Amino acid sequence: MIPLGSVNIVLPLLVGIPLLAAIATTVVDSRRWRAGISVTFASLQLLLIVLWLVTLQHTGADAAYRYVLGGWNSPLGINLVADGLAKVLLLITAVLVLVLSIYSAIYFTDPAKTTRFWPLWWLLVTGLNAAFIGADAFNIYVALEMIGLAAVALVGLAGTRTALTAALRYALVGLLGSLCYLLGVSLLYRTYGTLDLAQLATETQADPMTAASLCLISIGLLLKTALLPLHFWLPPAHASAPAPVSAALSALVVKVSFYLLMRFWLDVLTPATTELAMNLLGILGAGAIFWGCIAAFRAQRLKLVVAYSTVAQLGYMFLLFPLVAASHSPSSITGAAAAAVVYFIVAHALAKAAMFLAAGNIQMFNNHDTVDKLQGLARTQPLAVLTFAIAGVSLIGLPPSGGFIAKWLLLNVAIGNGVWWWAIVVLGGGLLAAAYIGRVLHVAFSHPVAQTIDTDNANAARHPPGGMVLCALALAACSILLGFNAEWILNLLDASVEPPIPGVGGMQ
Amino acid sequence: MTLNKLLPLLIVLSALLPGLLIFCTGEQRLWLRRILNLGGNLSCLTLIALLLHGVYNSEVFETRLPLLPGMDLVLHADALSLLFVTLSGLLWFLTTLYAIGYLEATQNRSRFFGFFSLCVAATLGIALAGNLITFLIFYELLTLTTYPLVVHKGNAASLRAGRIYLTYTMTGGALLLAGVVWLKALAGPLDFTATGILAGMPHLDPGHLKVIFALIITGLGVKAALVPLHGWLPAAMAAPAPVSALLHAVAVVKAGAFGIIRVVYDVYGIEFARDLGLTIVLAGIAAFTIVYGSVRALFQDDLKRRLAFSTVSQVSYIALGTAIAGPIATIGGMVHLVHQGLMKITLFFCAGNLAETLGIHKVSEMNGVGRRMPLTMSAFTIAALGMIGLPPVAGFVSKWYLGAGALEVEAYWVLIILAASSVLNALYFLPVLHAAWFRPPNPTWVPKQSVMETPWLLLIPPVMTAALALATGVFAGVFSSPLSWAELIAAREYGQKLVHTIDLAAISLPQLGWLVITPLLLAVGLLIPSARRLCISIAPWAALPALLAALLSSPTSNTLPGVFFGSVLKLDQTSQVVLLLAASLWLITGVYGKGYLADHKHLRRYTLCYLLCMAGSFGLTLSQDLFGFISFFTLMSFAAYGLVVHSGTPEAMRAGKTYMQWVIIGEVLLFAALLGLSTSGGGNTLGDIEIGAQPLWVSWLLILGFGIKAGLLATHFWLPRAHPVAPVPASAILSGLMVKAGLIGWWRFLPLGEVSLVDAGLTLLSLGMCGAILAVIVGLTQNNPKTLLAYSTISQMGILASGVGAGLVEPKLWPALSSALLLYAVHHGLSKAALFLSVGLTPTSVDKPGLSGLFWGIILIPVLAMIGLPFTSGALAKTALKMSVAETTTLLQLLPLATIGTTLLMLRFVDLLRQTNRPATTISSGDRLQYLGYVILVLLVISVTYWIPQAEIFIEHTFSYSAVSNSLMLPAAGVLIFLVIRNYLAQTKPVPAGDAIVIIEKFCDRLKKAADNLQGSFKIDMNFPGKSVGRISTMLPGTRLEQRLLLQCQPGVVFIAIFVCLAFMIAFN
Amino acid sequence: MSQEMLYCAAGIALFGIGMFGVIVATHIIRKLIAVNIMGIAVFMVLLATARHGAVTDPIPHAMVLTGIVVAVAGTALCLWLALQIRLLGRGTKGEPPR
Structure with missing residues (x-):
């Protein structure tokens, strides 16, 4: 479709670089070298993407880029494609991978752990990139499995019983989900004889087979995205993983399956979708927001608070579906609702990663993360608390932060289309988020009570190195900076966020 | 950029x-x-x-x-x-x-x-x-x-x-x-x-x-x-x-x-x-x-x-x-x-x-x-x-x-x-x-x-x-x-376009401003420790510029555009007379006070209040704009609180409280009144305002608001409490000068001589006359000379008020009436101040009967002036008043009655003064200052009213046969009556100072007690604290429910349920 | 019903059985076996699909091969995790203090 331009080589490189890094970190036998290689590759990857995007902006070429690997066209060959949505997700992935790599380079000091961590980490990144730019449904399955297995292994890296149990449950859920997905894809192939998403999009009809496959694909992906009430596996897994892994899981991994849901529902299998089902997803999303916030408020451990916060924030993303259903716009994947949700994904990724890193720092300093015992933290760990608070600001959706812009866009769509009840959900969710963030800050600002940490733990506790603190703070700062100019991300997305003309929706 | x-x-x-x-x-x-x-x-x-x-x-x-x-x-x-x-x-x-x-x-x-x-x-x-x-x-x-x-x-x-x-x-x-x-x-x-x-x-x-x-x-x-x-x-x-x-x-x-x-x-x-x-x-x-x-x-x-x-x-x-x-x-x-x-x-x-x-x-x-x-x-x-x-x-x-x-x-x-x-x-x-x-x-x-x-x-x-x-x-x-x-x-x-034409050059201080600023500067000086002693000692002389302006200056006017909303200070013939009264009283009481309070505590606080009051009284005399007037009025009223409670006795405190309550009520009434005036009259300075166009409610508020200051009947309660408890010079100022502020207010802001307001005028007239007579009755029962004088003030102010009332009813009377009222005000101001000051004087040594006689002699002069014996200021003032009302209003027929009442009061005063046990001593330096002030004041009482230009038209009538005989007959009648009731008076229990307010206060006390009891039985916590956020947790068990639902009861069931649900909905197409 | 359809239907039925197993079974090994059954079921559907048209389609074969690799990897990982948990024992060794 599109001639092989010099820039197109970027797409395979995006899979190649992390894969190469995975191999390199396996081969090298030094903690420092692994870290060095990783940071270098991460920087390379980010540099590449940024340069690519800047070039694209200047040439002003077509939105979707396709690369045909080895000249084998679909369905046999592997095709890579990147549209606006994928570009945004690739960029945010690259940014987070760089920061998290730096953080991990300092975080993992045990050589045995680094041996396992870095290859798995790069495998995860490979999977992420591949999933975003995969052009056919089966390649995406492979990427999903890659992500799933790497993520499970990374969760298990913590080595505690809780972490291992969580990892095992996570693994089973992942397998179950991807098998459902695979069955759905098989049925699609059976019906249409192709796996290429672009081709499928032109051919799909609303027949029972397509409906069944949509159903299977959706349930598989919903399970992986941890939409309430299928979220049961997420909090333990995200809360017990090592800090950088938690950050990556919450910020990126769950987004992949959501990204695929978006693709299938709004682009590929649109004829088979129904308004009712979209509203069901929205209602589950609303439920997730409220349940996640309440559970986060009740959670005893700081990382669990953050993990439940992810459950809640995922709920916001699912508001996309009812909003799209309400807007009746034909090109829903680039519509205002999708733009809002993508912005939300980006904002949440930055804020949540920052929050998990801050939580990790706090845990390292106190050697525990029981919320009720964190008194006086604002004095002992001011930067960690500041990071947590800034990230919290974005999660609550207060200006000036990316979260605010995302929420603004969501509200704009909701109110513009006359579905104000979703606006109430968004606003109420923000207030509930303020409650659990406020609870943590409340404890952090209070006077420390008598030293409760027993000597055992006191010995184990140590100040997190400055680099780790700065990484977390940098992400938090990014989440704030994101709120100052939303235009470039939206431009990248090629989406229009102009509200519908007054009078079209339910305003009259 | x-x-x-x-x-x-x-x-x-x-x-x-x-x-x-x-x-x-x-x-x-x-x-x-x-x-x-x-x-x-x-x-x-x-x-x-x-x-x-x-x-x-x-x-x-x-x-x-x-x-x-x-x-x-x-x-x-x-x-x-x-x-x-x-x-x-x-x-x-x-x-x-x-x-x-x-x-x-x-x-x-x-x-x-x-x-x-x-x-x-x-x-x-x-x-x-x-x-x-x-x-x-x-x-x-x-x-x-x-x-x-x-x-x-x-x-x-x-x-x-x-x-x-x-x-x-x-x-x-x-x-x-x-x-x-x-x-x-x-x-x-x-x-x-x-x-x-x-x-x-x-x-x-x-x-x-x-x-x-x-x-x-x-x-x-x-x-x-x-x-x-x-x-x-x-x-x-x-x-x-x-x-x-x-x-x-x-x-x-x-x-x-x-x-x-x-x-x-x-x-x-x-x-x-x-x-x-x-x-x-x-x-x-x-x-x-x-x-x-x-x-x-x-x-x-x-x-x-x-x-x-x-x-x-x-x-x-x-x-x-x-x-x-x-x-x-x-x-x-x-x-x-x-x-x-x-x-x-x-x-x-x-x-x-x-x-x-x-x-x-x-x-x-x-x-x-x-x-x-x-x-x-x-x-x-x-x-x-x-x-x-x-x-x-x-x-x-x-x-x-x-x-x-x-x-x-x-x-x-x-x-x-x-x-x-x-x-x-x-x-x-x-x-x-x-x-x-x-x-x-x-x-x-x-x-x-x-x-x-x-x-x-x-x-x-x-x-x-x-x-x-x-x-x-x-x-x-x-x-x-x-x-x-x-x-x-x-x-x-x-x-709209709101054009601002303000000439910045006009903000230079004009000369009239100095009259007000001088005392204020001294007041500020009091705050500086090193200048304190000096400021206290020269405080009375702060009135000197005002005195000079009153005596020497020709009528003039200064606009101060930057001050307030554009203030105008104006010295015209009327305000010159009032300023003369004010300046001389301030100066004299100041000198007197230096003697009286020589070794007193809290001299700094007293001097501060004294100076602020002085500035206020000069300011309100000169101000021609609403803001300026009310500012100075307030300054004077509030600073006077310090004078009232100066002695710090429980009695003074109570008097201060009553005073303050009424001041606040007055302020609020006046605020509304002046506001109405500026809105309906279309401006802030008297030059702009059409006084005659004021709505009726404004007039009523003005009558009441200034009535409080003027001691009008039914709003006078604070006066008999506050005036007697103050130190003697302060009482003199309060009774002699400050009550006149109310009169000036009426003068300025009521549509006198322009519009006839019959209802309001008659009300004012009746309240004034009733006050003039009732105050005499209550005053006669008093056995504290100062309280008696306070009631006398109410009585005299009643006469003045009824004069203003007459002017309201009959606009054509006003030109003559205004001069007469001015004379009366000056007369009363000087004499009343002198009377109060006389209370503070100590009789000189008994061994020199001549001196003692002299003492009583000079004390009697203001008494006689008050009664209005021929050739005194009182005679002039009364004649003028009688002439100018010209028998048109029936209520003023009661004026002779008021004269008799005044005579009674004055006789009773002298009686009380004689009875008070005051050891005669030799004159100390402090006493000398007191005597100096007093003597000057007495000289003024005798002479000043005759100098005033407004008096000219009345002077010849004062010396007419009928006037002289009148001014002899009535006091004589008063003396006769006094002789009859004198013994009886000595035995009566005095009506408590503040008369009716005592009853109101008792009622309020009981109400308060009842309210307290009520509050005790129905305690309503009006606090509205934020609901504890934590409360939510007890309503919704968090993760435990989740565990029971999702983890123990097989998450897979949920999975299947969602699956079926989704399938159903997609199939429902 | 053609043979290919039968295979396909059987595959789907097997998928259901596998899913039932994953959900109902409590023991981890049983669960893993059930997951593998689900995998096999999907492969059956794919293989049936390969015979769908006139000529045998190679793509489903490629998919099955890849799928097997993935399934093996997943199973291995799960088994390793189960083993680790078993080795750690029932206590709270290695837990972060609460």
Whole structure:
């Protein structure tokens, strides 16, 4: 479709670089070298993407880029494609991978752990990139499995019983989900004889087979995205993983399956979708927001608070579906609702990663993360608390932060289309988020009570190195900076966020 | 980008960057932090000055950053934002100074000052926001940055406060956000425009706009502390004092109020909002908040809580002014934004000083603190008086404009709200002031360490803000005053041109101003320790310029455009006479007082009050404008409190209380009356006002309001209590001069000689005559000569009042009547003062009978003048009065009766004076001064009335046969009657001073007791604390339910259920 | 019903059985076996699809091969995790303190 331009080589490189890094970190036998290689590759990857995007902006070429690997066209060959949505997700992935790599380079000091961590980490990144730019449904399955297995292994890296149990449950859920997905894809192939998403999009009809496959694909992906009430596996897994892994899981991994849901529902299998089902997803999303916030408020451990916060924030993303259903716009994947949700994904990724890193720092300093015992933290760990608070600001959706812009866009769509009840959900969710963030800050600002940490733990506790603190703070700062100019991300997305003309929706 | 495009951004950054840098400074880097702080402050102020200059030269300043497609982050400087920016910048500077002093050697200062600067940056952003979305962003940022300040102390109370604060503001923020998004969806980018965005969009559905308005105002109302959204404010008192100051005066509550202004004017457009029926609701809520806040403040013993509730009340003035929806009320609301800020920040600084220096947190602990911390409490006093709305402090200006604005749109109920609020404010502030200045201090306080009562960093900010609060009131008319800015904005909002033609050169001090300023300067001098003795000794001579002006100057007039709303001081023939009376009485009582009070305690306080009173009395005599008149009137009334309670006895305290109650009632009545006068008459100076056009209710209020001061029957209760308890010279002044202020008020503001007001005139006439006679009866029973004289004053003032009443009924009588009343007033003033002074004289040595005779001789002279024997001033005054009323009004037929009554009273007075056991001594130096003053006064009594030009037409009649015989016959009759009843009088029990008030007080006491009992049985906790957020957990068991549902009961079942559900819904196509 | 359809239907039925197993079974090994059954079921459907048209389609074969690799990897990982948990024992060794 599109001639092989010099820039197109970027797409395979995006899979190649992390894969190469995975191999390199396996081969090298030094903690420092692994870290060095990783940071270098991460920087390379980010540099590449940024340069690519800047070039694209200047040439002003077509939105979707396709690369045909080895000249084998679909369905046999592997095709890579990147549209606006994928570009945004690739960029945010690259940014987070760089920061998290730096953080991990300092975080993992045990050589045995680094041996396992870095290859798995790069495998995860490979999977992420591949999933975003995969052009056919089966390649995406492979990427999903890659992500799933790497993520499970990374969760298990913590080595505690809780972490291992969580990892095992996570693994089973992942397998179950991807098998459902695979069955759905098989049925699609059976019906249409192709796996290429672009081709499928032109051919799909609303027949029972397509409906069944949509159903299977959706349930598989919903399970992986941890939409309430299928979220049961997420909090333990995200809360017990090592800090950088938690950050990556919450910020990126769950987004992949959501990204695929978006693709299938709004682009590929649109004829088979129904308004009712979209509203069901929205209602589950609303439920997730409220349940996640309440559970986060009740959670005893700081990382669990953050993990439940992810459950809640995922709920916001699912508001996309009812909003799209309400807007009746034909090109829903680039519509205002999708733009809002993508912005939300980006904002949440930055804020949540920052929050998990801050939580990790706090845990390292106190050697525990029981919320009720964190008194006086604002004095002992001011930067960690500041990071947590800034990230919290974005999660609550207060200006000036990316979260605010995302929420603004969501509200704009909701109110513009006359579905104000979703606006109430968004606003109420923000207030509930303020409650659990406020609870943590409340404890952090209070006077420390008598030293409760027993000597055992006191010995184990140590100040997190400055680099780790700065990484977390940098992400938090990014989440704030994101709120100052939303235009470039939206431009990248090629989406229009102009509200519908007054009078079209339910305003009259 | 040019500077014009950058400047608004730079202003915000000038607060933001120091804040961020301060976070990075180490805890111990004291000076680095101070330099950063003050550097930020000063650069911010410089930039604001640049901005002001630019806007004045009508340059456009706007920073526009893209935020979303079709929506920009706009920082724009218009007149309204400048008002708020300047306030924020200035008060930030002072608060920083204060905070540096306050947080000396505490923990977490970097964090504190960092957030402090960020908070100001957010406030500046709010001020400069050019559209609703920018406003919203900074508004929320403010919430975030103030939270760490509120919880700074980290104790349970402040954490609770923080939680409540967050709960309220977050909810408010969410509502605001909803409203803004909705509005944006309807109307586009929402850039503020002077006449409102929405007014130009007629296609919008009013129903939606109303709901949006409700959402936005509720959101803003949380910060503006409108009831019932105010709950966080009193709780937030747990924060350190500088934070409270900032929260209350500049940042948070103001942001809310400012937002309301923005939304009503620049988004909806005032006329559009009014047409939608939105403003009236807002006005109702604001009015309720004003009253509610004041009532709650009344019952707080904690000083900061009292101030907090006061803020709740005061901030709603801004909303009220906005909601009244008239140009003048708009000015009032906007200017209150600044004025309230200045006053409230002063109050909080002072409260902080008290807590820091002496550990005082409660009102009940403040007894006598004025003596320990005079400067702090002076600042507190100015601010508190301003809060009550007393001229010339800034608060009055706002109230005046609010009231005038309400009258303009005929919202008369607002006047009642303002009056109620003033009374309530007085009720909760005046006891504090009284306790601070007039109660004995607590001996356990830390004594002063140095000359300063507290560290200078804590002292300078409140003193400066208090001075500013005073200055913005006094110089309200100056071009750069907040009032002028507010006028500018209002002109813009209403699309009118308000031409400002102010000649800056005219602000040079004109000569008449010196008459008033001289005593004020001496009063200020009293505050300087080294000049104190000198100032006390020359205090009486402060009246000298006035005396010279009265004697030598030809009628002249000075306009002071910058002072008040454009003040006019005028010396005409009438005021020259009054000024003569005033100046001579002040001078004489001053000299007399030096002898009388030579070795008395609290001489400084007495002299201060004396000088302030003097300035007030000169000022009101000369003022030709409403603001000036009421300012000086108030100054005199309030300063006189110090004279009344000077002796400090329980009796004096009680008298002071009664006096103050009536003063406040009078002030409130006069406020309404003058407001009505200026609105209906179309101006502020007497030259502009058409006095004759005043509505009837104004006349009634004027009669009552000034009647209180003049001791009119039924409003006179304070007088017989207050006059006798004061020191003798003060009593002389009170009775001789100050009661005449009421008369002058009538004179100036009633439509005398223009319109016939029969009802009002007859009422005044009857009240006056009845008072003249009844006071005699009550007075005769007294056995304290001073109380007797006080009743005599009521009687005499009654005659004067009935004269004014006659003038009201028959306008054509007035030209002659006015001269007669003037004569009578001078006569009474001088004689009554002399009588009072005579009470304080000690008879000279018994061994020289000649001297003793002389003593009684000079004492008898004023008595005879009072009775009106031929050739005395009394005879002239009475003849003049009789001639000018010319038998037209029947009630004045009772005048001879009054003369007989006066005779009786005077005889009884002499009797009492003789009975009083006063050991005769030789004359000491102090006595010599007293005698000197007295003798001069007596000479004046004899001569002055005959010099007065107005007397000329009456003099020949005074010496006519009928007049002389008349003035002999009636006293003779009086003497006869007195001889008959003398023994009887000696046995009667005196009617308690204040007569009817005693009954009222008893009734009130019983009512209060009943109310207390009632409160005891139905204790209603009016506290409205934020609901504990934690409560939610008991309702919804969190993860446990989840575990039971999802983990134990097989997550797979849920999985299948969802699967089936989804399948069903997709298949349902 | 053609043979290919039968295979396909059987595959789907097997998938259901596998899913039932994953959900109902409590022991981890049983669960893993059930997961593998699900995998096999999907492969059956794919293989049936390969015979769908006139000529045998190679793509489903490629998919099955890849799928087997993935299934093996997943199973291995799960088994390793189960083993680790078993080795750690029932106590709270290695837990972060609460």
